[in-house]
Amino acid sequence: MPSFTLPYVPHYVAAPPTKETLEYADLAIIDISKAATEEGRAALTLELREALLSHGFFYVVNHGYSQAQTARMFDIADVPFSAVTDGEKQNYVSTRKETGSIEGYILLQYPDIDGAVRDQLSQYCIHRDVTKRRHPEALHPLLPEIQEFSKHNHFNVLHPILRLIARSLELPEDTLVNMHDYDAVSETAVRFIKYYPRTKEEETKTKNVWLKGHTDFGSITILWSQPVAALQIQTREGEWRWIRHMENALVVNVGDAMDFLSGGYYKGTIHRVVQPPVDQQNHTRLGVFYFSMANDDVKLMPMVESPVLQRVGIQRRCDDSQAPTMEQWGKARTMAYGFSKLESGKEKGVEEEIINGVVVKHYN
Template identity: 85%
Template sequence: MEVSIQTLMRRKIFVRSLQKSRVCLTLPYVPHYVAAPPTKENLEYADLAIIDISKAATEEGRAALAIELKEALLNNGFFYVVNHGYSKAQTARMFDIADVPFSAVTDDEKQTYVSTRRETGSVQGYTLLQYTDTDGRVRDQLEQYSTNRDVTERRHPEALRPLLPEIQEFNKHNHFNVLHPILRVIARSLELPEDTLVNNHDYDAVGETAVRFIKYHPRTEEEEIETKNVWLRGHTDLGSITILWSQPVAALQIQTREGEWRWIRHLENALVVNAGDTMEFLSGGYYKGTIHRVVQPPVDQRNYTRLGVFYFSMPNDDVKLVPMVESPVLKRVGIQRRCDDSEALTMEQWRKARSRAYDHSKLKGGNEKGIEEEIIDGVVVKHYN
């Protein structure tokens, strides 16, 4: 169902009113998560655009943002978002909440809420430590807890239950106040009606767009040597838009169009946003999934955990991942398909296939140096070493 700008603005006002009312409520106690101080090392940072998403509230602002966002996606595929509607205090509270499923839940209880990604392709629940390996020998040191937009859809660990209303509100904030404005601006950059992508990303639709918490733990020196300091190999995300709430531990790197790795700088209370494979499918290769990886942090941050707060967005499960051929832009520049339209998957098929394959596909050397490939339902997926 098409949603008007006026309706979305009313939702935005409603969410903001909820946020303001929180100061009058007694929130459940949550231990404070102590993050690392920002690194003082001189790193080679990527030069990313900073998008002021509050400008998307006006016609004039969206017209300007369409140009900015188009350049950002074509140049780097990553960009910052500021003025997104959450205060520093609210953001800090969410990081405190994000640590709860890891530090306040026993290993035995975590087993009760393990995801069924191998069986069903659903990542809801825990993906525990040492689930994957980085080179066939060293298991990972990250654990994940994924919710659903409807936090009541499944059971949660006891320590997390009093916090579910805040997580639900956070889901809505990411979806309506960040994701939808971005999608509206992207559609405009393709000279399509602004709600083209918004209509494919319904909040109440079946799918797995949701908040996910990820915690990286320090590794041993032997593990770092074995993996050449790479914690998560270069890859592209499976969804359309990934929203990462910036945190201070420097570990995320993107691969530039020239093939060089550059660090992502931490900006306080900013969001780090990138396009994924699904956006590449829908845009006919115009906006490509951005290659990124996670590596060992600088020396002054190596004894800290790295806590990530994400909103991984995907189109509705029933959306077929074919190019938006009605776009005048795509008609002018041409379409690069990753598979024939007749063989294109739905979002549900794609997300389940990618999730099931995670750490269970056999990778083969590709034609490019340092790149391994796997075939997922007829689509080539690359991994960058």
């Protein structure tokens, strides 16, 4: 009889949910299981459109993973950080500065944008094709599970959301799905990120901001909810609001690629990471993400065939003839982060850089 015993992984003990009183964003909750029927998709399309227009962030529930499966994935996510020596990590460092690829490690103490305080976060990025790159020895027995996790995110979460977005733009359901093929060349990947507590001096210098306000450069970001409160979004009114932890839920948002493709109809929401509340400040914060990009060869220009965009008008970030491909935009954003010189923008507390002829803003 074959054995179905999963490889042993130490349990990652997360912080208890905060008891602090915080100002939370009131995000919509999308029950993705309803997308299995035509009636359900019709209702969800309206819910999703409102969620994207009001906040650009929303929760997804009933996504097909049990609480036990989710807990197991967080245990796996900690392995690249806790079960791999610093020396071995050096063998798997990403080449993002040279090639624009973030696969592998971005290590603790990597310089932040200001250069004044070093980032207290470490990342390990795994392409959805886990065989594309070598991995630390401790991850080898876990790669099949990570591969299945990637497929689950892609087919059971990403594709249903893309179909709903296409419907909301009155386009054929598979319009965006066809731009996000699982087997196509793209940088869509699973990413594990671990934040470590900072010193009081570092918090003072950075005004308690761990990651400046920004938009993601891909199309859809899927964050598996975890209990340490640190993620904030900027509302349409310019106020910062916390994202509440919801057990076994996903936090989903759109990024630059969807902004380009939707002609500015669905804008990427500005979000940042800040120091957690007092009762969580001595804990690490472990994140599990699925960052999706369109296929590398997709040109990021408005889908002008959308009747919705024809009615509301199109806001282009650049001329169509100058629109970058997903590959060009992703690599340029990745290579610039932390290395390019930022200039003060017209808005207070906003710094800007020009990437591929497009203004990219960073919010303090």
